[in-house]
Amino acid sequence: MTSQLAGGPLVQLTGVNKWFGELHVLQDIDLSIDRGEVVVVIGPSGSGKSTLCRTINRLESIQQGEIRIDGEKLPEEGKALARLRSDVGMVFQSFNLFAHKTILENVTLAPTRVRRQGKGQAEARARELLERVGVAHQADKYPAQLSGGQQQRVAIARALAMDPKVILFDEPTSALDPEMINEVLDVMTSLAREGMTMVVVTHEMGFARRAANRVVFMDGGRIVEAADPETFFTAPRSDRARDFLSKILNH
Numbered sequence: 284m285t286s287q288l289a290g291g292p293l294v295q296l297t298g299v300n301k302w303f304g305e306l307h308v309l310q311d312i313d314l315s316i317d318r319g320e321v322v323v324v325i326g327p328s329g330s331g332k333s334t335l336c337r338t339i340n341r342l343e344s345i346q347q348g349e350i351r352i353d354g355e356k357l358p359e360e361g362k363a364l365a366r367l368r369s370d371v372g373m374v375f376q377s378f379n380l381f382a383h384k385t386i387l388e389n390v391t392l393a394p395t396r397v398r399r400q401g402k403g404q405a406e407a408r409a410r411e412l413l414e415r416v417g418v419a420h421q422a423d424k425y426p427a428q429l430s431g432g433q434q435q436r437v438a439i440a441r442a443l444a445m446d447p448k449v450i451l452f453d454e455p456t457s458a459l460d461p462e463m464i465n466e467v468l469d470v471m472t473s474l475a476r477e478g479m480t481m482v483v484v485t486h487e488m489g490f491a492r493r494a495a496n497r498v499v500f501m502d503g504g505r506i507v508e509a510a511d512p513e514t515f516f517t518a519p520r521s522d523r524a525r526d527f528l529s530k531i532l533n534h
């Protein structure tokens with residue numbers, strides 16, 4: 284569980300700007316996320332949501348501004364970057380499990396290689412986490428033998444195995460068949476309730492209402508508005524948010 288002791292925001296983006304060539308993909312982003320806070324990021328396709336997530340663990344660099352994780356500025360490269368990056372878990376739409384490794388090996392790989400945990404310790408912890416996400420009995424299988432919902436829950440266990448300070452979820456249920464969406468959202472909801480700091484890009488508005496402390500709406504590379512879910516869904520301030528909500532809620 285995340286420590287509640289240290290002060291200050293856990294993730295802080297200040298004046299962040301990023302370009303892909305001519306495309307100004309992130310524009311003047313200021314975003315501060317507290318320990319234990321769950322922030323849902325929504326917005327139209329191409330608005331910069333994935334890029335925002337990817338800059339937070341520096342899968343993408345930024346050209347202007349500053350990103351701090353737990354008070355520490357994101358380093359450019361090297362060991363310090365690897366260490367800070369391992370504080371930031373990431374769960375992708377496409378699961379990204381290693382196909383030729385078992386479920387158990389997928390979860391123990393980073394703790395043994397990056398954190399230098401012993402095999403026995405890493406396996407015990409992995410089994411505990413697989414139990415927690417409800418796939419303990421699949422530990423010796425390969426990813427292709429599991430359903431999408433099970434694979435995504437393994438991906439969450441894999442992220443948790445590094446004891447991250449924050450986990451970023453980029454459309455974690457978008458690639459799933461409808462009947463598997465809830466089993467993944469349920470795991471995420473319990474993580475949220477247990478105090479995990481989470482940034483979740485999703486179009487699952489039920490999850491946002493249930494689990495988010497704050498909804499951030501992006502459009503055209505900017506944060507257009509941010510509010511608690513109740514306020515955002517019942518009284519969005521901007522035309523763009525109203526328009527977006529009417530599209531996704533009535534589809």
Ligand SMILES: Nc1ncnc2c1ncn2[C@@H]1O[C@H](COP(=O)(O)OP(=O)(O)O)[C@@H](O)[C@H]1O
Binds near residue numbers: 326330332
């Ligand atoms: N590696 C890249 N190179 C160039 N353009 C990119 C790259 N990744 C994303 N983009 C562009 O940046 C914009 C934002 O993309 P993205 O962050 O994926 O948006 P979202 O996740 O909100 O759909 C889009 O116009 C996309 O085409």
Ligand SMILES: [Mg+2]
Binds near residue numbers: 453
């Ligand atoms: Mg995206």
